[in-house]
Amino acid sequence: MSNSKNKLIPFLCLLPAALILSIFVIIPIGYSFYLSFFNWNLIAPTKNFVGLQNYYSLFTDPINRKVMVNTIFYVILLVILNFLFPYLISLIVKYFIKKMQGAYKIIFFIPSLFSLVVGAMVFSWVLNPVSGPMAFILRKLGMTLPNWTNSGVLAVVVLCLITSWKVFGYNFILLLTGLGSIPQNIIDAAKVDSIPRWRLIWNIILPLNKGVSIYVLILTIVQGLAYVFTPINVITQGGPYYGSSNILYHTYLDAFVLYKTGNASALAIVTFVIFLFLLFLEVRFVERKEASYE
Amino acid sequence: MSKSKTLGWHLFLIVICLIAVLPVVFMLSNSFKTLRESYHSILQLIPLHPTLSNYKTLMQEVNLFGLIWNTFFMATLVTFGKIFSSMLAASAFQYYDFRWKKTLYFIFVATIFVPFTTIMIPNYLVIAKLNLLNTVVGVVLPQLCDATGIMLFTKALEKIPASLLEVAAIDGIPRWRIFVNLLIPMLRPNIISIGAMFFINSWNEYVWPTLILKDKNSFTLPLALQNYISSEGGTNFPLAMALSSIMIVVPLVIYILFQRFILNSISSTGLK
Known part of the structure; x- marks a missing residue:
């Protein structure tokens, strides 16, 4: 086979992927960056150059600031619900029981199969303050379910619970697989020395599982913020008064509802920079260990 | 214990x-x-x-078969596009040497981390400029490649012994036949599990179709379901739940059929 043909084949193989990724991912990042320096409404023929004004207003505009604070609240909740909780359960399944591990895996994963629109609908029934089953049970016990859509904080909690319903099984399996890849002889050796189980977990297992757990932690933040978009849009549309909006959802609101393309693009670029930083952490801490969780 | x-x-x-x-x-x-x-x-x-009254009402209110067909058609196109583009790219990364290979692979895989809101506005503008709003192509086109697939297929190819391919090459079998008759059968379990995940994700896809599809005739199931949920309260839950029940059948059947494949490969994947 001739040399020139040899060079052409990999090029042709990469072409479809490269075309799609550059047209619909890489170039758009640059264009969003460009748009973030203008005031525009997505439709008008002219864009007004405003320099760094859009970035400046991210820190001065009260709504933007509210959205930033909400985003931090979302991240904290997502880490607790979608990372720490499944991690705890995977430790229980791995080290505290012996049977039924396969069955738990199969059942926990079921909600991951369904659309978040379905999840949002079902939970707005389950937690409906008037006609839902939770309100019904609480009423029997002499309590009332608060109208959570009226409170930003409660709405964020419910929206995070909905995503965690979907993501839990998936993250659980990732973390369990990580635990499964820890060499058994290390654990057996510790058992021979009759170290208490919580110390075995804290001092030996958790450090050995660091690669996978950091990977899942970063995934939880990156995907969690994206996932929560759907229940926000279905249930609260960011309300009450931006109380349940976050940086991703507000980008969408600014761009396609309020037609403030400049502010939306600045938010989009800030989100990108945050995710880029998380990618850097992932490469720094996880990629070296990649081969170990198979 | x-x-x-x-x-x-x-x-x-x-x-x-x-x-x-x-x-x-x-x-x-x-x-x-x-x-x-x-x-x-x-x-x-x-x-x-x-x-069955809720199901009957649904049949009257929406074009149920149209919705199912739209969702199925888009999910199928997206799944095949993603499998095709990622397998080709993965084989280039695994079997050929070229300049900036590692950098290119890293850039490809890094696109997984790009938040959709960062690229949403330009993509919307491109699809609008191409007059593809409200069309299947408008929804499908930006999704024809997924770096997760490239990563997973590259990992899968690493496990296929190189000697096998060398033997085939020595026998003078053309490359495309090696690809079709040797690699694809060997990657069958990976194609099934990755394909199943792409299909389920695309079946459930909500955000991007919401931006592109405004006309009810081009709606997919998740968009139709959203129309039955009222944020002011007063949602007719039995009706919305009938539509949801129809929606979850397909992912459930795929899970029951391929559960073993899906769970086994999940450890190295990303089901969205």
Whole structure:
């Protein structure tokens, strides 16, 4: 086979992927960056150059600031619900029981199969303050379910619970697989020395599982913020008064509802920079260990 | 490990199973209740007077088969596009040497981390400029490649012994035949599990179609379901649950058929 043909084949193989990724991912990042320096409404023929004004207003505009604070609240909740909780359960399944591990895996994963629109609908029934089953049970016990859509904080909690319903099984399996890849002889050796189980977990297992757990932690933040978009849009549309909006959802609101393309693009670029930083952490801490969780 | 303690853990885990599954079970149950019955027998799991009225109403109100077809058609196109583009790219990364190979691979895989809101506005503008708003192509086109697939297929190819391919090459078998007759059969379990995940994700896809599809005739199932959910309250839940029940059949069947493949490969993947 001739040399020139040899060079052409990999090029042709990469072409479809490269075309799609550059047209619909890489170039758009640059264009969003460009748009973030203008005031525009997505439709008008002219864009007004405003320099760094859009970035400046991210820190001065009260709504933007509210959205930033909400985003931090979302991240904290997502880490607790979608990372720490499944991690705890995977430790229980791995080290505290012996049977039924396969069955738990199969059942926990079921909600991951369904659309978040379905999840949002079902939970707005389950937690409906008037006609839902939770309100019904609480009423029997002499309590009332608060109208959570009226409170930003409660709405964020419910929206995070909905995503965690979907993501839990998936993250659980990732973390369990990580635990499964820890060499058994290390654990057996510790058992021979009759170290208490919580110390075995804290001092030996958790450090050995660091690669996978950091990977899942970063995934939880990156995907969690994206996932929560759907229940926000279905249930609260960011309300009450931006109380349940976050940086991703507000980008969408600014761009396609309020037609403030400049502010939306600045938010989009800030989100990108945050995710880029998380990618850097992932490469720094996880990629070296990649081969170990198979 | 004492018996009673283990039993306690199992009880705890069973409660979590119930939290995972009960909402869906109640959803199915409510879809066979009238609106009245759903109010008056909230915790009644098996409907006292099962009825198909919600499904009948749905058939009248929406073009159900059109919705199912739109969703299925888009998910199929997206799945095949992603499998095709990622397998080709993965084989280039695995079997050829070229300049900046590592950098290119890193850039490809890094696109997984790009938040969709960062690229949403330019992509919308491109699709609008191409006059593809409200069309299947408009939804499908930006999704024809997924770096997750490239990563997973590259990992899968690494495990196929190089000697096998060398033998085939020495025998003078053309490359495309090696690809079709040797690599594809060997990658079958990966294609099934990755394909199943791409399909389920695309079947459930909501955000991007919401931006592109505004005309009810081009809607997919998730968009139609969203129309039945009112943020001001007053959602007709039995009706919305009937539509949801129809929606979850396809992912459930795929899971039942390929559960082993899906769970085995999940450790190195990303189901969105």
